[in-house]
Amino acid sequence: MTGATALAPALAPAPAPSALAELSQETLALTKRLFLQLQRRPSTLVAGILQPLIWLVLFGALFAKAPAGLLPGGVSYGRFLGAGVIVFTAFSAALNAGLPVMFDREFGFLNRLLVAPLRSRFSIVLASVLYITSLSLVQSLAIMGAAWALGYGWPGGAGLLVVLGTLLLLVAAVTALSLGLAFALPGHIELIAVIFVANLPLLFASTALAPISFMPSWLGWLAALNPLTFAIEPIRAAYLGQFSLTRVVLEAPYGNLTAGQCLLVLTLLSVGLFLSIRPLLDRKLS
Template sequence: MTSAAPSLLSPEASQQPPRSAAADLAQETFALCRRLFLQLLRRPSTLVAGVLQPLIWLVLFGALFANAPAGLLPDGLSYGRFLGAGVIVFTAFSAALNAGLPVMFDREFGFLNRLLVAPLRSRSSIVLASVLYITALSLVQSLAIMATAAALGYGWPGGSGLLLVLVTLLLLVFAVTGLSLGLAFALPGHIELIAVIFVANLPLLFASTALAPLSFMPPWLGWLAALNPLTFAIEPIRAAYAGQFSLSAVVLQAPYGDVTASGCLGVLALLAVGLFLLIRPLLDRKLS
């Protein structure tokens, strides 16, 4: 009779409890997220350009309309303070819209296929890493814009107002990141994804209240702006900068009725959940 094969594990290792699925998911997500940040450190031009472009918009547009007549904007706001909220939101929106590009390049260069055959506990870590990376990048860029706006004399939201700004940006980033990741798996290549980004970027900016209030717009554009997700993010932030932080306060007088700050946040939350539920079957199919 042959003897039993010796154990390949040490007594200490054999006595260790198995790792939980949550711990494995966290470890895999951290490793993939760390890879994305290492890529950013090696090529920081993405971060620099993402901060410089909105800074130029803020400085130039703020100077261009610095002599606007008093009372031209709602609540007697200066144009610089009015513009600041729009630039903050547009910065976060642009970063989130580019969230699918790293995934698309991984697809084209074959790295995604290597991940799919790797012994990952959960392939959801691939998506979670992208969401965390883009969220952190968007917040860094937005905080840089907020600091510059404060240095230019455009104000700074208080403690509760800053919390509102961060929550609003997070909801917008989650929603747009979900859309971008879905496009990264649905489109054939990065050329098509970049084309979609370019086509969507500026029209969504100009068809919002980032640069002008609804009262300046023709009726058809006012309706588009009042339905634009960017507007639902801009107006609560603008109210926070104006010192009118209250979830029950009306921040948007839309053609279809008044919308409160809590209503804007609710729309953004529903949009984020809806987009992730919409792309989940696509992600499950592509990552299976």
């Protein structure tokens, strides 16, 4: 048995470290936990790469012999598809952001966190954002590598920055949405159901698999309003080495959008979503 030191309550609190130091200490600890989980249960990481890889291989092959010149710009279908599958990879990963939070709510681990004198309870949200952002970028990079190996191209130095920047904006928006759902829905069954239902239709109703010019007008409208499209088109332009903020990348039924406008929409969307889930988080974490 240890003497009095282990047993006696602290008589005087230690000198208080700065708020920022405390915030980063708690956020890093929470993020580390998520990465330890991933390291010991890597199936999420593997599945998140495997699924889009299968898409890339199968879908890419599906239209391999399509007539030349069918697609705008005369690119091959594989090259066209690459941008779509990369965005889909990041999107699917970010859509799962709420799951660990939901499990913590359900199993009471969140209460353990909330009893602690956290400097800010948003460190819980911040840790999820950091974790899911790195996870989805790693998965997207793996898919970009696979696309390169399949001969579907590589964006090059500046293009790579455009791709990663665009993915970051999309991941931020989708993470906010998923975290909001994780606090609004009653349990993980419901959350998984929403993720399951949202996933594929959002992919099909975007320009990931086909350009708007192939679609009936109702679907064209949907695709032109789908946030995935706003990420896909700038990335597609980067892959073709044609990216510039002022270049038109999306010919939507309501008018032409430049890459810069697409990125602006994504920025507004993520800011808007984070602002709109804030009251919910405030309530649930207060």
